[in-house]
Structure formats: structure tokens, C-alpha cells
Amino acid sequence: MPRVPKVEPLGVPASPAGTKPSGAKAPGAVDDRELVRRAQGEDQEAFEELIRRHQHRVFAVAGGILRRREDVEDIAQQVFVKAYFSLKRFDQRAAFSTWLYKITVNECWDLLRKKKVRPLVYESDLSEEQAKQVIAAEGKNSGGPDISDRLEARQRVERLLEGLDERDRLMLILKEVEGFAVEEIAQVLDLNANTVKVRLFRARRRIVNKVRKRGEE
Amino acid sequence: MKNVLNKGGAGCSDFQSQLEDAAGAAPGAKELSELLTAALKEHVSTCADCRAAAENILEARALLAEVPAHSAMAGPWFAPRVMAAIAARKAELSRAADTWTFLPKLAARLTWASSVALLLASAWLYQRPATMPSTGASAKAVATDITGDPVVDPATQSGGDDEFLLSLAEKQHR
Numbered sequence: 001m002p003r004v005p006k007v008e009p010l011g012v013p014a015s016p017a018g019t020k021p022s023g024a025k026a027p028g029a030v031d032d033r034e035l036v037r038r039a040q041g042e043d044q045e046a047f048e049e050l051i052r053r054h055q056h057r058v059f060a061v062a063g064g065i066l067r068r069r070e071d072v073e074d075i076a077q078q079v080f081v082k083a084y085f086s087l088k089r090f091d092q093r094a095a096f097s098t099w100l101y102k103i104t105v106n107e108c109w110d111l112l113r114k115k116k117v118r119p120l121v122y123e124s125d126l127s128e129e130q131a132k133q134v135i136a137a138e139g140k141n142s143g144g145p146d147i148s149d150r151l152e153a154r155q156r157v158e159r160l161l162e163g164l165d166e167r168d169r170l171m172l173i174l175k176e177v178e179g180f181a182v183e184e185i186a187q188v189l190d191l192n193a194n195t196v197k198v199r200l201f202r203a204r205r206r207i208v209n210k211v212r213k214r215g216e217e
Numbered sequence: 218m219k220n221v222l223n224k225g226g227a228g229c230s231d232f233q234s235q236l237e238d239a240a241g242a243a244p245g246a247k248e249l250s251e252l253l254t255a256a257l258k259e260h261v262s263t264c265a266d267c268r269a270a271a272e273n274i275l276e277a278r279a280l281l282a283e284v285p286a287h288s289a290m291a292g293p294w295f296a297p298r299v300m301a302a303i304a305a306r307k308a309e310l311s312r313a314a315d316t317w318t319f320l321p322k323l324a325a326r327l328t329w330a331s332s333v334a335l336l337l338a339s340a341w342l343y344q345r346p347a348t349m350p351s352t353g354a355s356a357k358a359v360a361t362d363i364t365g366d367p368v369v370d371p372a373t374q375s376g377g378d379d380e381f382l383l384s385l386a387e388k389q390h391r
Contacts, residue, residue, distance in 0.1 A: 047303075048296050055291040063287020072287050080299040081306060154283040161284075175240075176281040178288050182237060197237045201270060204277040211280065 032096045040087050047087070051080050054097060058104050060178035061188055064170040065108040067158075075111060079104045101188040160207045168203040175200055232260050232267045240274045 030046075032053070038046035058079055062072045082103055083090075090099055161169050167189060174180040174188065182200075186193045235257060261267050 044300065048300055051296040051299050052293075055295050056288040059291040060286065060288035063290070069287075069290065072290065076291070076295070077299050077302055081302050084299075084303050085306070150283065154285075157280050157283045160280070172277070172281065173284065176278050177284045177286050179286075194234075197234060200237065201233065201273075204273040205269075207280065208273045208276045211276070 033092055036087065036090065036092060036096050039084075040090075047084055050096065054100055055080075057097065057180075057184075058100060060174060060180070061101055061104045061170075062108055064173040064178065065105070065166075066111065071111065075104070075107050079107050082107070095187075098187045102190070105188060160210055163210065164203055164206060168199050168206075171196060171200055172203045172207075229260075229264060229267050232257050232264070233270050236267070236271055236274065240278075 030049075032050065035046045035050050035053075039050060055076065058076050059072060062075045062079070066072050066075060079100065083100055086103075090096070161172070164172065171185050171189065174185050175182070180188070182193050182196050185191075185200075186196045189196070191199075261271055
């Protein structure tokens with residue numbers, strides 16, 4: 001029996017203010033609740049639309065925890081497959097996105113438990129050639145610093161993140177890299193928004209202090 | 218929240234909370250500054266803690282700009298891939314279901330067959346003692362040697378002698 005989280009009603013809007021999540025609907029578009037209702041009635045297209053709306057967020061959350069591209073793709077697919085087969089049991093008391101985030105977080109932790117590895121496996125685990133290809137593929141190297149410099153900088157940041165608590169690291173990545181709002185992070189981690197703010201504040205201070213210390217050395 | 222953000226009073230708490238909200242939409246120092254109200258700008262110019270918090274946000278953001286965003290990995294290829302995986306899983310489940318649907322039918326026949334077999338076996342067991350040659354319930358099989366003489370078990374025999382001698386000794390003793 002797949003492990004699907006029971007989500008308590010949060011009263012949190014599906015699309016928190018200040019952000020434009022992938023689940024945000026265009027004017028005139030059908031909302032998530034309607035799509036879920038249709039998908040529960042075996043409407044494949046409705047579920048496909050739900051995937052398109054939420055895939056970026058699911059990739060972001062899985063990426064924040066797992067970091068390895070291959071794992072992120074596999075887990076994202078697994079999350080949606082699990083969501084599909086558990087959809088009939090989803091009572092819509094909470095937002096679909098909240099439910100989906102919780103499945104994502106559970107799947108990621110399960111994978112890490114199964115693999116018995118540390119959560120962060122960095123790009124530095126790729127060969128130098130592979131990592132260069134990744135950076136080049138992102139197309140950010142035009143006019144910027146050399147690929148090797150960027151790769152080194154990225155590895156430096158990843159090592160800094162390694163020093164943080166797993167949850168703090170996920171929060172920081174979701175906030176600063178993936179552009180999540182505080183309320184969304186609170187949904188993902190099942191925390192109070194104020195707690196998220198405090199932890200973000202501390203996590204930032206920690207990594208900035210580390211960088212400053214290293215600079216002084 | 219208050220423990221960390223309220224060091225400098227309610228002003229700091231408000232400022233840092235609003236800074237966090239504003240930071241979500243502001244990519245750089247200039248944009249962040251534009252999002253702050255005049256009161257908050259005034260506060261940050263006089264409060265070292267809040268200034269440090271604002272600087273931390275900007276520094277952390279600059280550092281993390283090097284980290285790749287995984288949300289960008291998702292593309293139009295993903296939804297069809299998931300739907301194909303769902304279809305494959307459905308097919309697998311229906312195959313598994315087909316495999317087991319014949320069992321109830323077979324189970325009914327098996328029940329009949331085993332009932333008949335049980336009935337026949339019971340009847341045979343019930344009939345067997347009557348049809349077997351009667352040798353007498355009390356008849357004892359006697360082992361014989363090669364010449365046909367009965368073989369006497371020495372252990373039994375010696376046990377009998379011992380008993381006889383013991384009873385004789387008891388009689389003499391009395």
C-alpha cells in the first residue's frame with residue numbers, strides 16, 4: 001500500500017501571495033479542485049494538466065532534498081504516479097499542491113533511507129567533464145566567468161550548504177534558488193511561516209559568516 | 218521568531234519579517250530597497266542588526282545564484298512520460314488481476330473434487346477393518362527361529378526368573 005500523507009486542512013491558499021507558482025491558473029482556466037475532481041473520475045487529460053501545473057514545484061522540492069539530477073527525475077515521476085493511484089482517497093480538504101509536496105518530501109526521505117546515503121550528492125560527484133557540460137547546457141556562461149571558475153564557485157557553495165541542517169538547507173534552496181514564498185515553504189515542511197522565517201534568517205547568517213571567515217583566512 | 222528577530226524591539230521584528238517577504242520578489246539590493254517602505258528604510262539606516270539581516274539576504278542570494286534550479290529541469294517531455302508510466306502500471310495491475318481471477322473458478326471445482334475425495338477416503342477407512350482378515354484381537358504374533366521353535370526373548374525371560382526368585386525369597390523370609 002503506498003504511503004500517502006494525510007494532510008490536515010491548513011487554510012493556506014493554493015497559490016500564496018507574492019509568488020507565481022506553476023500551479024497558478026491562467027485567467028479563465030480550470031482550477032486545481034475541478035481538475036482533481038475530473039481526474040478522480042478517470043479523466044487522464046485533467047491529470048496531465050495537473051502534472052504540467054505542478055511539475056516545476058515537485059522538481060524544485062525533490063531537487064532541494066536530493067540534488068542529484070537522475071534521482072530528482074525518477075522521484076518526480078514516482079510522485080505523480082503515486083498521486084494518480086491515490087487520488088481517489090484525496091478528499092480535497094487541503095490544497096492539491098500541499099498534498100503533492102508532502103508525497104514528494106516523503107518519497108525523497110524514503111529514497112535516502114533506502115540508499116542510506118547522505119542527502120546531498122553534489123555536482124562535484126560528476127566528472128569534471130560532465131559538470132562542465134551541465135553548466136554549458138544551462139547557457140549561462142556567455143559573457144560571464146570561465147566555466148571552470150563557475151564550477152569551482154558552485155562546488156564551494158554546495159560545500160557551504162553541506163554544513164547546514166537538512167531542513168535549513170532545503171528552505172534556503174527553495175527560497176533563494178527556486179523562488180518559493182515563505183508560505184509555500186511552510187506548506188512543504190509542515191511548519192509555521194514564522195518558524196520558516198527564523199530558520200531562514202539563521203541559515204543565511206550561518207553561511208554568510210562562514211564565507212566571511214574563509215575570506216579572512 | 219521573537220527570540221531572533223526581536224532583539225532590537227518591535228521595529229526590528231516587523232522589519233525583518235517584511236524583509237523576508239519582500240526578498241521573495243526582489244532579486245537585488247536596489248529592488249529590495251525599492252520594496253521597503255520609508256519607515257523601514259529609516260529603521261535600517263539606524264539599526265545595525267537589521268542592516269546585517271538585509272546584507273545577509275543579499276549576500277546569500279549572490280552566493281546561491283551559482284546553485285542550479287531543479288525546477289528548470291521539468292519540461293514538456295515530463296507529463297507524457299508520467300502518463301506512460303501510469304499506463305504501464307495500470308497494464309501491470311490488470312495483468313496481475315487477470316492472473317488471479319481464474320482462481321475463484323478453479324477453487325470451486327477444487328472444493329468439489331476435494332469433497333468427493335474426502336468422502337471416498339472416509340468410506341474406505343470405515344470399510345477397511347471389516348474387510349481385513351480377522352486374526353483375533355487377542356492373538357499375538359509369535360516370532361519363530363529357523364527351525365520353527367518359538368524364540369524366547371531373553372530379557373523377558375530373565376525378568377520372569379528374577380520375579381520368581383524374588384517372590385520365593387520373600388516367602389522364605391516370612
